Amino acid sequence: MKRARRRGLAFTAGVLLAGYGALVLLDVLAHESKLVAIGLLLAGGALVGLTATGASPRQEPSTAAQGPSPARRWATVGLGLVCLAGVTGYNAWAGSGLSLPELAIVAYGAMLVLAAGHLEREVRGVPVHEVVAWSLPLVAAPLGVYAFDAALDAGVGSSPLDAFIRHVLVPPMTASLDVLGFDVVYRGQTVELGTPRGSLFLTVGLVCAGLQPGILFLGVLGLHTWREPTPPGRAVVLLTLGLLGVYLMNLVRLVALALVGYRWGGSALQTVHAHAGWVLFLVLVLVFWGLLLPAIESLRPAEEAA
Numbered sequence: 501m502k503r504a505r506r507r508g509l510a511f512t513a514g515v516l517l518a519g520y521g522a523l524v525l526l527d528v529l530a531h532e533s534k535l536v537a538i539g540l541l542l543a544g545g546a547l548v549g550l551t552a553t554g555a556s557p558r559q560e561p562s563t564a565a566q567g568p569s570p571a572r573r574w575a576t577v578g579l580g581l582v583c584l585a586g587v588t589g590y591n592a593w594a595g596s597g598l599s600l601p602e603l604a605i606v607a608y609g610a611m612l613v614l615a616a617g618h619l620e621r622e623v624r625g626v627p628v629h630e631v632v633a634w635s636l637p638l639v640a641a642p643l644g645v646y647a648f649d650a651a652l653d654a655g656v657g658s659s660p661l662d663a664f665i666r667h668v669l670v671p672p673m674t675a676s677l678d679v680l681g682f683d684v685v686y687r688g689q690t691v692e693l694g695t696p697r698g699s700l701f702l703t704v705g706l707v708c709a710g711l712q713p714g715i716l717f718l719g720v721l722g723l724h725t726w727r728e729p730t731p732p733g734r735a736v737v738l739l740t741l742g743l744l745g746v747y748l749m750n751l752v753r754l755v756a757l758a759l760v761g762y763r764w765g766g767s768a769l770q771t772v773h774a775h776a777g778w779v780l781f782l783v784l785v786l787v788f789w790g791l792l793l794p795a796i797e798s799l800r801p802a803e804e805a806a
Contacts, residue, residue: 514547576616583609641719710750
């Protein structure tokens with residue numbers, strides 16, 4: 501059991517690291533190191549290749565015989581309709597035509613709606629429900645990142661995200677630095693940190709909100725909850741902890757960058773900026789899948805007994 505859990509952890513870490521490297525190479529996370537991103541992509545791909553056969557879900561025979569549950573079918577239809585309605589609704593509002601990525605989102609949504617009624621079937625020996633599961637991190641997450649970035653570029657959703665940064669991200673960052681004894685104030689999305697060399701101004705932009713890695717993380721979490729027997733209550737707990745983990749990871753990253761800037765200046769801050777994201781993301785992966793997830797799943801016997 502422990503060996504299978506280690507293989508599952510390595511498998512999940514591989515998917516996440518490869519995805520994070522891809523986000524950097526595609527300039528979604530433009531401040532990260534491209535050289536490290538290539539290493540993450542290769543290392544993540546190697547982990548997936550080495551452990552894929554050992555990462556099969558612990559599915560009970562009765563569940564396998566019955567096929568995908570109704571909840572999976574409704575989830576597939578729901579995600580497909582969100583893709584279709586989101587793109588068509590936005591373009592109707594904006595009065596614009598469909599771009600190539602938007603066409604890809606529409607096609608993906610239509611395929612999900614179509615696949616929902618055939619999850620138990622196989623296409624050339626590959627179960628349709630497995631294709632849907634893998635599409636969550638490999639297709640839905642990248643398309644979600646694109647849609648999110650496009651919405652920000654168009655001004656749709658930028659105000660709520662700005663509000664999130666101003667009221668949910670910057671104040672705790674400032675409070676943490678204040679507790680550590682630093683002279684710090686903030687105005688909107690800009691933090692002013694007093695240093696021996698004068699004031700250091702740190703502006704937390706939209707890219708620094710940590711939502712793109714969060715979308716990737718949720719895509720892989722979707723893959724996990726799909727392939728593993730996961731009751732709705734446990735899925736909600738995992739989702740909540742995952743979002744909280746991404747938020748705390750990004751908050752720690754921002755505080756660490758401020759500390760580096762205070763001690764060594766702006767040049768050192770930029771150097772650390774290129775690596776802090778992937779390092780903390782790896783820590784999040786190990787903590788969540790190596791510690792929190794096993795602890796939550798250990799409650800399974802008690803729940804089933806009840």
